[in-house]
Amino acid sequence: MLSFNCTQAAGNFFSRVHKGKKITPVQKTPTQERQGDDLYADPHQWLVHAATVQRKHVLLAIHLKTRYCMLFFDMKKADADGFVRTFINRWMSGVLDLALKSDVLDLVDPSVPEQQFVSLVESYSLQQRGDRSAQTQINEILRSFEMDAEGVDLVAMPWSALHYDARINHTPRSLKDVKGLHLPDEEMLIHWLVTVGGLDPAGAALAREKYRLFSRRA
Numbered sequence: 001m002l003s004f005n006c007t008q009a010a011g012n013f014f015s016r017v018h019k020g021k022k023i024t025p026v027q028k029t030p031t032q033e034r035q036g037d038d039l040y041a042d043p044h045q046w047l048v049h050a051a052t053v054q055r056k057h058v059l060l061a062i063h064l065k066t067r068y069c070m071l072f073f074d075m076k077k078a079d080a081d082g083f084v085r086t087f088i089n090r091w092m093s094g095v096l097d098l099a100l101k102s103d104v105l106d107l108v109d110p111s112v113p114e115q116q117f118v119s120l121v122e123s124y125s126l127q128q129r130g131d132r133s134a135q136t137q138i139n140e141i142l143r144s145f146e147m148d149a150e151g152v153d154l155v156a157m158p159w160s161a162l163h164y165d166a167r168i169n170h171t172p173r174s175l176k177d178v179k180g181l182h183l184p185d186e187e188m189l190i191h192w193l194v195t196v197g198g199l200d201p202a203g204a205a206l207a208r209e210k211y212r213l214f215s216r217r218a
Helices: 008-013 037-041 080-102 111-121 132-149 161-168 184-195 201-217
Strands: 002-006 016-018 021-023 045-053 056-063 069-073 124-128 173-175 178-182
Touching: 002 008, 008 045, 008 056, 008 124, 045 132, 056 132, 056 184, 069 080, 069 132, 069 161, 080 161, 080 184, 080 201, 132 161, 178 184, 184 201
Parallel strands: 002 045, 002 124
Antiparallel strands: 016 021, 045 056, 056 069, 173 178
16 A cells, blocks of 8 residues: 655645535544654655645655655646546656666566556555655755746646656665665665565665666666
């Protein structure tokens, strides 16, 4: 199951008011659980934040373990199912594109990823909960997007969200409790190959080597 931890802004975005009553799919989390390392025990935790850029809704989702981030532009308010469908398609497209370019798909049994991926994404939860370190990185990505969007008509231009994701995820970032800086696209590729593709440690090490060879050529 996918777990989306929503900031206050994201929680408000996914909610609506009907006859004076707030209707929301976002579950409340006990105060003592709203921040904490327990989130990192689950490899499928994401943090989602909402903002407005050029009067358009923008959602950002960052994977806590790898810091792989996706930006969703002009999303429909109070449509959690629509967001999750778009999220799944973009995530799958981004990782598969990276896997093809890195020439690592031959390391995976073709029948395994589809089964595992369907099982993973068949359900999801939204919870009101934050993570300080991931939020800091989301804020940095959002500031960069706002600067890129300044003076640009993002609706009229042929704007590629997938291309933007690829760019921001090839920017080194820190990982929680891991020394040094790491590339989110590399970390997500390995994460996906292990948790969805079923690669063992030896296969993951070979995949990382192939990715780095591709990265040096790119």
